[in-house]
Amino acid sequence: MSSLAPRSDFPILLAHPGLRYLDSAATSQKPRAVLDAISAYYSEDNANPHRGAYELSVRATERYHAARERVARFCGVADADCLIFTRGTTEAINLVASAWGRANIRSGDEVIVTGMEHHANFVPWQQIAFEQDARFRICELTPDGRIDLDELRAMLGRHTRVVAFNHVSNALGTINPVREIAAIVRERSDALIVCDGAQGAPHIPVAFDSLDVDFYAFSGHKMCGPMGIGALIGRRGTLETMPPYQTGGDMIEFVLDYRTTWNVLPHKFEAGTPNVGDAVGLAAAADYLDGLGMDAVRAHELALVKLATTALGDVDGIHIYGPPPEDRSGVISFTLSDIHPHDLATILDGDGVCIRAGHHCAQPLMRRLGVAATARASFYIYNDEADIEALLGALHRARGLFGYAGV
Amino acid sequence: MPDVAELYQSLILDHNRSPRNFRVMADADRSVEGRNPLCGDELTVWLRMDGDTIADVSWMGKGCAISKASASMMTAAVKGVARDDAEALFENFHDLVTGKLGDDKVNSLGRLAAFRGVSRFPIRVKCASLAWHALHSALLAPGTSSAG
Numbered sequence: 001m002s003s004l005a006p007r008s009d010f011p012i013l014l015a016h017p018g019l020r021y022l023d024s025a026a027t028s029q030k031p032r033a034v035l036d037a038i039s040a041y042y043s044e045d046n047a048n049p050h051r052g053a054y055e056l057s058v059r060a061t062e063r064y065h066a067a068r069e070r071v072a073r074f075c076g077v078a079d080a081d082c083l084i085f086t087r088g089t090t091e092a093i094n095l096v097a098s099a100w101g102r103a104n105i106r107s108g109d110e111v112i113v114t115g116m117e118h119h120a121n122f123v124p125w126q127q128i129a130f131e132q133d134a135r136f137r138i139c140e141l142t143p144d145g146r147i148d149l150d151e152l153r154a155m156l157g158r159h160t161r162v163v164a165f166n167h168v169s170n171a172l173g174t175i176n177p178v179r180e181i182a183a184i185v186r187e188r189s190d191a192l193i194v195c196d197g198a199q200g201a202p203h204i205p206v207a208f209d210s211l212d213v214d215f216y217a218f219s220g221h222k223m224c225g226p227m228g229i230g231a232l233i234g235r236r237g238t239l240e241t242m243p244p245y246q247t248g249g250d251m252i253e254f255v256l257d258y259r260t261t262w263n264v265l266p267h268k269f270e271a272g273t274p275n276v277g278d279a280v281g282l283a284a285a286a287d288y289l290d291g292l293g294m295d296a297v298r299a300h301e302l303a304l305v306k307l308a309t310t311a312l313g314d315v316d317g318i319h320i321y322g323p324p325p326e327d328r329s330g331v332i333s334f335t336l337s338d339i340h341p342h343d344l345a346t347i348l349d350g351d352g353v354c355i356r357a358g359h360h361c362a363q364p365l366m367r368r369l370g371v372a373a374t375a376r377a378s379f380y381i382y383n384d385e386a387d388i389e390a391l392l393g394a395l396h397r398a399r400g401l402f403g404y405a406g407v
Numbered sequence: 408m409p410d411v412a413e414l415y416q417s418l419i420l421d422h423n424r425s426p427r428n429f430r431v432m433a434d435a436d437r438s439v440e441g442r443n444p445l446c447g448d449e450l451t452v453w454l455r456m457d458g459d460t461i462a463d464v465s466w467m468g469k470g471c472a473i474s475k476a477s478a479s480m481m482t483a484a485v486k487g488v489a490r491d492d493a494e495a496l497f498e499n500f501h502d503l504v505t506g507k508l509g510d511d512k513v514n515s516l517g518r519l520a521a522f523r524g525v526s527r528f529p530i531r532v533k534c535a536s537l538a539w540h541a542l543h544s545a546l547l548a549p550g551t552s553s554a555g
Contacts, residue, residue, distance in 0.1 A: 339472075340470065340471035340472060341471075342446055342471040342473075342531075342534070343415075343471045343472045343473070346411060346414065346528060346531065347411045347415075349411075350409075350410065350411035357446075358445070358446050358447065359446075359447055363447075366447070372447040372448075372469060373446065373447055401411070401412070401415055401420075402415075402420060402472075403420065403424070
């Protein structure tokens with residue numbers, strides 16, 4: 001089975017021919033088209049946008065505007081002004097927790113997250129709940145690593161103010177049924193629904209307008225785009241009634257001596273000079289992924305993760321976490337006998353195989369799994385069957401090095 | 408990429424598999440916790456001093472093979488050793504794992520020289536020195552505290 005995207009599209013894979021990059025859940029590699037788009041922006045169109053006193057600034061403004069429309073189309077958002085560019089998922093969720101949370105969460109309210117959240121969709125809610133004297137609650141997981149929907153149903157009620165959960169778990173790969181969860185929440189509460197899409201947008205078609213969530217956050221760098229840009233998608237009505245997150249340049253309408261009025265969407269939530277270069281890069285990444293087709297991306301990852309799960313399942317002493325491969329994105333989280341995941345990662349690195357080892361910024365989940373760390377291999381469009389063979393070979397080598405029989 | 412076999416010497420794998428002095432010390436007069444929040448490794452080092460000499464030392468904890476073997480071999484190396492000599496050993500060990508120790512001095516480290524491969528794997532220096540930092544803190548201040 002070959003890769004979906006030509007490996008030659010990715011300069012870093014050409015620079016390191018032996019590299020078996022299996023850490024795309026941490027960050028993806030970038031196709032040449034994205035690098036070229038960023039370079040072309042700075043080479044040909046760069047100026048500070050929204051100050052349109054000269055033609056170059058107008059061009060930069062247009063590039064920024066077009067990038068927003070392109071990324072909105074990628075996410076299935078008709079109203080592009082409801083897509084706020086941020087530094088990434090973390091900033092996007094902090095924006096909601098701070099701006100919406102401070103204005104709307106009251107003493108006695110409840111904020112619900114799940115036991116599988118990345119710290120970026122856990123800590124901001126834990127902290128805002130603490131600040132607002134609200135109750136912070138954690139919906140537990142089923143033994144195979146899914147959100148326990150029965151428990152969620154039982155937790156919901158008139159006190160529920162926010163329900164925050166991920167589209168796809170970064171540590172397990174679990175794909176959560178977003179529409180079903182949203183329907184459950186709507187039926188039993190008036191809560192704000194926030195979906196962390198950091199591991200969703202790069203791997204699965206998003207279609208925000210039909211997801212029925214209030215906010216969806218994601219990062220560009222996990223979907224072939226540059227680091228330092230991501231987005232928060234919201235609903236116009238909610239965004240317009242929210243106070244700003246940060247204040248300063250660009251986000252204002254009039255600054256009077258003792259009062260300021262806010263700019264319209266999306267600018268109200270984008271204080272300071274925007275990151276036009278990376279927005280252009282993210283738009284190029286959307287072009288690239290849509291060129292492959294997001295359905296094809298999902299099918300490719302599913303095929304790889306099925307292959308890998310079968311192949312790794314035959315290794316003595318392996319334990320794979322999370323639901324069956326059909327319900328996982330291209331992530332396989334595992335431990336091997338009593339070999340610590342960090343030792344595994346070092347040994348695999350010796351064979352050019354890059355995996356992540358550790359708590360995956362999901363310490364609450366690790367506690368629930370009863371482990372300090374797992375090893376995680378994650379697949380993307382440039383991975384192929386040879387990557388899985390290299391992973392398997394390296395795992396056998398690790399077993400041999402640590403003195404396990406049957407090498 | 409250096410050969411991982413340089414890092415995982417048989418002595419290190421042996422101490423990982425069967426750590427020495429791996430016990431709580433009931434009559435310790437000081438203990439220190441060491442933590443590496445990046446990887447979740449955590450250990451405790453217990454000390455009983457006799458004047459300026461380490462009369463007994465033990466440890467418990469969890470972590471990767473490098474951090475466990477380092478803690479185990481450290482306890483074996485400093486038991487019965489004077490405080491100043493233990494500190495000097497730490498200094499040499501730290502230089503070893505960061506690649507700063509001269510070849511002439513490597514042999515003076517005895518079995519601890521098994522960690523010389525760590526210098527080729529900079530991200531594992533923290534693993535190798537976690538227990539030593541805890542020991543260092545314990546030698547500095549009597550009582551119970553945290554390091555790392």
